[in-house]
Each structure stands twice: as C-alpha cells, then as structure tokens.
Amino acid sequence: MTDRPHRNFYGRTKGKTLKRSQQSYLDADLAALSPGAVDWDTNPDRTPLDLEKLFPNKEIWLEIGFGGGEHLVHQAGLNPQAGIIGAEPFINGVAMLLGKIRQAGVENVAIHPGDVRDLFDVLPEASVSKAFLLYPDPWPKTRHHRRRFVTAEHLEPLARCLKPGAEFRVATDIPDYVRQTLEEVPKHGFTWLAEGPEDWRSPWKDWTRTRYEAKAIREGRVPHYLTFRFGS
Template sequence: MTGSDDEAAAPRFRNFYGRRHGKALRPSQRRLVAELLPRLRVPGVSDRLPVDPAALFGDARPVWLEIGFGGGEHLAHQARLHPDLGLIGCEPFVNGVAMLLNRIERGGIANLRIHPGDARDLIELMPAESVSRVFLLYPDPWPKARHHRRRFLCRENLAMLHRIMRPGSELRFATDIPDYVEHARREVAEAEGFALAGEDSADPWPDWPGTRYEAKALAAGRVPAYLTLLRR
C-alpha cells in the first residue's frame, strides 16, 4: 500500500465494513490520486466542516449525489450528459476512485467532485434540501441475514437522505439481489418521507449507460431490478 493510496482513504468516523483497497495501483493511477484527487475532493469532511455545494461548483446549480460509484461509469456518464449540473460521488474503495479519476481526466469532465470515503460522513455535513437526485446503484448486498443491518438502504440512512434531498426528488436504486429488493420495500414502507414510484422494473432508466456490475449480473443469469423512490 503506497502513501498515495492512503490519501484516498477517509478517516473512519463510524463502523465501515467494506474494502478500502484492492490490488496495488498502477503508476498512472497513483499519479491521479496524488495530483487530481486533491483538486476534486470535497474539502473539510475529515474536519467535520459544513459542505457548501455552491462553493464546490462556483454557483447554485442543482446537485446530484451518487453513493458508492464503483468504477465511476455511471457517474462520469451523467456528468457528461448534464454539464449544467454538479455531481458528487462517494466511494471508499481507492481502486474505484482511481478508475473514476481516469475517466474524468480522459473526458475533460469539470462538473464532478469526489468524497473518497463513507457517504454518511459527507451527507451529515450537507445543507438541508440541497440535493436534487440520489443514486444508489448495485450496493453491497450483504447477503447473510446477520449482515442485513449493514445494507445502505435502511431507515436510518433514508432519514439522512430525506434531510438533504429536495421535495419531489428521486432516489434511484438498482440491485440484482431479489432479497435486497424486498428488503428495500420493507424499509421504505416503514420509513417516513419516501414512497415508491410505481413497481420495480427489469428495465433501467432511459439515461442508464450500463455498468460492469450490471454486466456481471446479467452474465450470471441474474435479473436486475430498478426502483425509483420519491422524496415526499
């Protein structure tokens, strides 16, 4: 593990159960983490300072948030598709952060900021009703029953998201695990402030670019589900 790898890991304010590091970064990836990430990183999270989206992007544009962006395929696609929006991506896995940084540099993307850590640490610092859309795409399913409390889509985290999301905004959720779909439905039904918009669908949203996680699911014969939750 290199010093550059360490720079991408956020302080642990709470229990975190996922991996932060995979295989060693290539020299080009280490350069991006050392040089580009500091310019795009959401400042002040480790010091618990309030996050000002307008300061991040230089104006009061709408802001979208992706929780756990993996390799960044979807996040980079949305940033290119909507240059008038500001997008913030959260991902504690340093290899995924490096992959997104490569997409940003190659694509000349200017409207994207990164929190390389636990999304909850960022969400707690964001202003109320400051986010216009949230994405939670193929999160870790934690399939064992004793680990279900670790799933990100739960009542506690929905309450955190409800505070920062604008009324009527969407929370888009995708998974290829049927049990996680049922879990999501139960959590939404018992939480306050969100409602499912129609039935879950095997067809993704119109602006969906596809991701490597989706490709793995389809190759394994699993049928993805795409749910849209509305913030009341």
C-alpha cells in the same frame, strides 16, 4: 467541536495494487476534486459544505458508492446543469473514476473518497436534487442485512439532505435487496413511483450499464430498477 460518533465500516477500502497511472491520478487530481472539508480530522465542527461555491448555479446530485465511475461520468456528461458528488471508500474505484474523468473531460464532478455517512454530516439540509444507489454491496447473509445501505442509519441522513421532490434511484440484482428496499425506503418519506412491472424491469432512459451490472447479467441475475420520490 462535535463529538465524533462511532461508526463501524465493513466494506473494503483497498484492493489490488494500483497501477502506476492510477496512483498518478490520485496524486495529481483527487485533492482538487474534493467537495470540501468532509473528514472529521479536517472538519471536527461539521461545518456544512458551501455547495454554491463548489458548483455555482448548479443543482446537486449524489452518487452513493460509484464503483468504477462509469455511471457517474456518464451522467456528468449528459447533465452539465448538475454538479455530481460521488462518495466511494474503495480507493481502487476512486482511481478508476479519476481516469475516466480525464478521458471524458467533465468538470462538474466532486469526489469524497470515504464513508458517505461522513459526507451526509456536512451536506446542507434539503440540498440534493437526485441521488443514486447502484448495485450496492448486497451483504447476502441474513445476519449482515443491517449493514445494507437501505437501513435507517443511512436513509435518515439521506432524507435530511434531499430536497422535497428529489428522485432516488436504486439498482440491484439481488431479489432480497429489492424486498428490503421496498420495505424500508418508504418509511423515510419516499414514494415508490412504479405503476407496472416494466417500471422496475426496464432501465432508466439515461442509463449506462456498469461493470457490476454486466457481471450480474453474465451470471444470470436479473437487474431491478427502483425509482422513488422524496416528500411531496
């Protein structure tokens, strides 16, 4: 048995009371969409997930904090060749995603309703071809910047899970988050692929606007779209 590390978690796990339909999605659909034994109680030895069994003959993509699930379902529909694992600790967002999966009828999605660091523990080394970090919690106060995803605590295990040449996309509307991303991500084996301003001002060709981006634009904040490649 592997000793369980102490990990502080600062985000929300539950918001407003779920609608009856959302609770029914959780009860009926969530267990079947699990990527496997991720939580420490079910997998204390941290045995790696069998991704070939989960998604036979598919490349593996990862969305870190999928919010309401708009982007994840959109990408799943566009890319049947990929199996997409989403990690999100906010159970209201998980319920929203489950509703969207039913509506879209996509079958190439798995969901970890918890801390992505636990998922990193059991993802096999060099197994993920593409990863997304879209409008992460900005933690705007300076003393909270260490809680942001773009720190060594998260980037090191992410890098371990990525295949050489994997793409890592980051979208944020917070200028200081852009600064920290551009400072920290390259330290962990990533290359920023921008060649000019349009590369971070324009969304990706396969992008769909999320509710978080729509809110940012309504409130006058400017989205930034950062693309990195891992390794050589």
